[in-house]
Amino acid sequence: xxxxxxxxxxxxxxxxxxxxxxxxxxxxxxxxxxxxxxxxxxxxxxxxxxxxxxxxxxxxxxxxxxxxxxxxxxxxxxxxxxxxxxxxxxxxxxxxxxxxxxxxxxxxxxxxxxxxxxxxxxxxxxxxxxxxxxxxxxxxxxxxxxxxxxxxxxxxxxxxxxxxxxxxxxxxxxxxxxxxxxxxxxxxxxxxxxxxxxxxxxxxxxxxxxxxxxxxxxxxxxxxxxxxxxxxxxxxxxxxxxxxxxxxxxxxxxxxxxxxxxxxxxxxxxxxxxxxxxxxxxxxxxxxxxxxxxxxxxxxxxxxxxxxxxxxxxxxxxxxxxxxxxxxxxxxxxxxxxxxxxxxxxxxxxxxxxxxxxxxxxxxxxxxxxxxxxxxxxxxxxxxxxxxxxxxxxxxxxxxxxxxxxxxxxxxxxxxxxxxxxxxxxxxxxxxxxxxxxxxxxxxxxxxxxxxx
Amino acid sequence: xxxxxxxxxxxxxxxxxxxxxxxxxxxxxxxxxxxxxxxxxxxxxxxxxxxxxxxxxxxxxxxxxxxxxxxxxxxxxxxxxxxxxxxxxxxxxxxxxxxxxxxxxxxxxxxxxxxxxxxxxxxxxxxxxxxxxxxxxxxxxxxxxxxxxxxxxxxxxxxxxxxxxxxxxxxxxxxxxxxxxxxxxxxxxxxxxxxxxxxxxxxxxxxxxxxxxxxxxxxxxxxxxxxxxxxxxxxxxxxxxxxxxxxxxxxxxxxxxxxxxxxxxxxxxxxxxxxxxxxxxxxxxxxxxxxxxxxxxxxxxxxxxxxxxxxxxxxxxxxxxxxxxxxxxxxxxxxxxxxxxxxxxxxxxxxxxxxxxxxxxxxxxxxxxxxxxxxxxxxxxxxxxxxxxxxxxxxxxxxxxxxxxxxxxxxxxxxxxxxxxxxxxxxxxxxxxxxxxxxxxxxxxxxxxxxxx
Numbered sequence: 001x002x003x004x005x006x007x008x009x010x011x012x013x014x015x016x017x018x019x020x021x022x023x024x025x026x027x028x029x030x031x032x033x034x035x036x037x038x039x040x041x042x043x044x045x046x047x048x049x050x051x052x053x054x055x056x057x058x059x060x061x062x063x064x065x066x067x068x069x070x071x072x073x074x075x076x077x078x079x080x081x082x083x084x085x086x087x088x089x090x091x092x093x094x095x096x097x098x099x100x101x102x103x104x105x106x107x108x109x110x111x112x113x114x115x116x117x118x119x120x121x122x123x124x125x126x127x128x129x130x131x132x133x134x135x136x137x138x139x140x141x142x143x144x145x146x147x148x149x150x151x152x153x154x155x156x157x158x159x160x161x162x163x164x165x166x167x168x169x170x171x172x173x174x175x176x177x178x179x180x181x182x183x184x185x186x187x188x189x190x191x192x193x194x195x196x197x198x199x200x201x202x203x204x205x206x207x208x209x210x211x212x213x214x215x216x217x218x219x220x221x222x223x224x225x226x227x228x229x230x231x232x233x234x235x236x237x238x239x240x241x242x243x244x245x246x247x248x249x250x251x252x253x254x255x256x257x258x259x260x261x262x263x264x265x266x267x268x269x270x271x272x273x274x275x276x277x278x279x280x281x282x283x284x285x286x287x288x289x290x291x292x293x294x295x296x297x298x299x300x301x302x303x304x305x306x307x308x309x310x311x312x313x314x315x316x317x318x319x320x321x322x323x324x325x326x327x328x329x330x331x332x333x334x335x336x337x338x339x340x341x342x343x344x345x346x347x348x349x350x351x352x353x354x355x356x357x358x359x360x361x362x363x364x365x366x367x368x369x370x371x372x373x374x375x376x377x378x379x380x381x382x383x384x385x386x387x388x389x390x391x392x393x394x395x396x397x398x399x400x401x402x403x404x405x406x407x408x409x410x411x412x413x414x415x416x417x418x419x420x421x422x423x424x425x426x427x428x429x430x431x432x433x434x435x436x437x438x439x440x441x442x443x444x445x446x447x448x449x450x451x452x453x
Numbered sequence: 454x455x456x457x458x459x460x461x462x463x464x465x466x467x468x469x470x471x472x473x474x475x476x477x478x479x480x481x482x483x484x485x486x487x488x489x490x491x492x493x494x495x496x497x498x499x500x501x502x503x504x505x506x507x508x509x510x511x512x513x514x515x516x517x518x519x520x521x522x523x524x525x526x527x528x529x530x531x532x533x534x535x536x537x538x539x540x541x542x543x544x545x546x547x548x549x550x551x552x553x554x555x556x557x558x559x560x561x562x563x564x565x566x567x568x569x570x571x572x573x574x575x576x577x578x579x580x581x582x583x584x585x586x587x588x589x590x591x592x593x594x595x596x597x598x599x600x601x602x603x604x605x606x607x608x609x610x611x612x613x614x615x616x617x618x619x620x621x622x623x624x625x626x627x628x629x630x631x632x633x634x635x636x637x638x639x640x641x642x643x644x645x646x647x648x649x650x651x652x653x654x655x656x657x658x659x660x661x662x663x664x665x666x667x668x669x670x671x672x673x674x675x676x677x678x679x680x681x682x683x684x685x686x687x688x689x690x691x692x693x694x695x696x697x698x699x700x701x702x703x704x705x706x707x708x709x710x711x712x713x714x715x716x717x718x719x720x721x722x723x724x725x726x727x728x729x730x731x732x733x734x735x736x737x738x739x740x741x742x743x744x745x746x747x748x749x750x751x752x753x754x755x756x757x758x759x760x761x762x763x764x765x766x767x768x769x770x771x772x773x774x775x776x777x778x779x780x781x782x783x784x785x786x787x788x789x790x791x792x793x794x795x796x797x798x799x800x801x802x803x804x805x806x807x808x809x810x811x812x813x814x815x816x817x818x819x820x821x822x823x824x825x826x827x828x829x830x831x832x833x834x835x836x837x838x839x840x841x842x843x844x845x846x847x848x849x850x851x852x853x854x855x856x857x858x859x860x861x862x863x864x865x866x867x868x869x870x871x872x873x874x875x876x877x878x879x880x881x882x883x884x885x886x887x888x889x890x891x892x893x894x895x896x897x898x899x900x901x902x903x904x905x906x
Binding site: 219226228232305 | 665666668671673678683732768815
C-alpha cells in the first residue's frame, strides 16, 4: 500500500480527527479560552506523537505556546522541510449568524462546517496526515520534517519572531511549507509565489499650540487639517503613482512573462467591482487591477482624524491633525528605507506654518520565490497531479509576516500551498472546509514532500 | 441733579446690586442650577420693576425663560431702543483654579471678581442702571425702552429665535443695543460695526460599500480618505483664496477708508502670533491679519475623520470619510446661497470613484451697520465723551446670531456697545469686571439713549 492508498483508506479517521481538533474552541484573542488553547496544543502534540514524530513538544512563548516537532530522515542527503500552520482560530462572534454551532463540526454535502475548519486546523492537519501517510507506508518520511505550529496567528503572531530568533538551531530547514491560504477554486489550484512587504506610519501635524476659535483665527492661521489634506493629496499624482522621491527606485519592472502569467489568472472585473462595492476602479492606468493589487507597491491612508468629530457643529481650528498611512511594498523594496523616505518626504513638503512628525508603527519585508526554483516546481507538479489541473501562479497583495521572519532568521524560502477556497467564510460565521480539498491537500503534500526528497 | 450725577451718587448701591445679581449661580447648561436660573430671572424682573419699568415679566420659552420689560416714553416722536443681554453665566469649572469663590463677588483694587461679572451680568445691569439714572432724574427715559434678557446665551440661545418670531409685536423697536462684548482696552473704547455670518456643513465621502482590506484592494480602489483630502486641498488656492465658484461674487471690496480704519487698530503681530501659538501667519497675502480674520470670508475644516483612528495599526481601506467645514461670511454674502454653492462644488469636484453628500448643519447671516448711521454716530459720541477717547471701529470675526435674528425678525440694526475688557477671563476661572468700565458703561448708555432721543 502506498501513501495515497493509505490516505484514501484512512479518510474516515482523518475526518474524525479533524472534527476532534475543531471541537476545541482555541480562540487566541479571548482570555476565557486560555484553557482551550492549552487543550489544543496538547491535542496537537499528542497527534504528532501518535503519527510517529520522535519528538513533539509544547514550547512556551510570552503568549500562547508553540507546538514544535521534529522527525529526522535517516537518509543522509534528505533535505529538511519546515511545516508551518496555526492551531488558534478566530472568535466565533457573531454567534447568532451561525447555522450550526461553531465548535460542533457538521458535514453538509462536501463541506465541513466549523470555526477553524479552513483557517487553519484543516490545512495544518492535512500537512500532518501527509507525513503520517508517507511514514506509515515507508517507515519514515522522505525528508526531514520540523513543525512550527503557532497559537497566535489570529492575534498578530506577537511572539513568533522572538521564538524563531531564539530557536534558530532546532528550526533549521531548507524550505518552509506554509498551508494557510486559498486556491483559486476547487478545481483550479494556485501557488502564491510572492507576498508584499509593509511600512506603516502615523503622521502628526501640529499647527497652533492649542485649539483656536475658527471664527477668530481662521483665514490667518494655517489649519493643520488643511495642511494634512494638502500633503495627503500630493502623495499620489493624477495617475495614481506615489510621489515620494525614491519610492520606486528598487521596484523591478514586471517582466513580460510575469505580466502574461498574471494576465492568465481568472479575473472578472465586474465581479471584482461588485465584491469591492464600487462602480469603477482607480490607480495606475498602465497596470491591470491584478497587478496593482499584488505586484505593484501602494499607499493608503488607513485613518485620519483631527478637530471636532462628534455630532453637531463646533467652530474649532484644531491644534493637531493625524493620519495613519500604510504602504504595501514589493519584495525588492526595503521597508526600513521606505520608512525613512516617507519621513523625509513629509519634512520636505510640510508647509511653513505647521510642524510634522512621522512615527513608524511597524514594517515587514515582502518576499518572492523564483518560479523556476526546485521547491516551486515541486509544488506545481504536486498540485497538478493531485487536482488534475496545472496550478496558476499568484502574488498575494497582503503581507505574511511569517514569510519574512523565516527568510530573515533561517534564510529560507516559504512555499505557500493552501487548500482553502475563496468562499470558506474565513473570519466570518459559517466557516467551512471543502472536504475534497482536505483529501486532495493531503495528496498534494505527500507528492510535494516526495518530490523534494 | 442730572443722570450722571445720579449715577455717580448711587455707585455704591449700583455695585451692591451687581454683587447681589452675581451671587445667584445661574449656570444655564447645568440642570442642578435650574432653581438658580429662576431666582436670577425673578431678581432681574424685580430689579426692572424697582427702577420704574411699568411692565416687567418672565416669559416662558421651551428652555430657560426670557425676562421682558417695556417702558414707553410719553414723547410721541421718541424712538424705541431694544436692550439685549443675558442673565445666564458659564459654568465655574475648574473650581480649583479660582482664587476666590466664583459666586461670592470680591472687589480687589478696581476689579470685581465673580463668574458673570463681565459676561454678562455687569454689562446687562449697566444698561438698566443707565435707564434708572435717566428716569430717576427726568421722570421717564428719553426713548421708549424694551428689554430682551435671555437665559440661554451660554447654551447656544436655542430658543431665542422662536421667542423673537412669536413676540415680534412686543419687541418692535428702531434699534437694538447689545452690551455683551469687550472694548480694546480700558482707555480705548471700540464699537463692533460688523459681525460675520456662517455656513456650516458636513461632508460625507463614500467609496467602497464596506470597509476593505487595504492590502487586498489598495491601489485599485479610490480610498475615500484620499478623495476627501484631494477635495479639501483644492478648496484654497496657493494664495489662501477659496476656490468655490461664485463664493466671492457678493463680497464687497473693502473701501480705502475702511481699510485705513482697520489699519489704525492697535495690532501687534508678534503678540498675536504668540497668542495663537504659531510661528508664522497664513492666508490671503493682500489682506492684513485683521482684515483676514474679520473683514474677509474664510473657510475652515473644523473636523475630519475616517478609517481606523485608535492606537496601533489597522490596514483598512475605509468605506467612508467625513469632514465638518464652516465658512465665515461677510455681511453681504447669503449663507443659504453659500450652502448651495459648496454643495454644488463638492458634486462638481467629486472624483468618479466616490460619491459625496454635503449636509448643511446650520447657517446664520452676518450684519454690518454703516459707520455714518445715526445710531453708530450716537454710540461713538457717547463713548468718546464717557471715556475721553474717540472709539475705534472694529469688525467681529465670529458670528452673533442674535444680531441676525433681530435684523430678520424685527428689521433693525444692532449697536454692539460692550464694556468688557480682553483680559476679563470670560469662560475661564477668575472672571472679573473692571469697575471703572461698569460706571463708564452706565454713563455711556445714558449718553447713547439721550443722543437717540
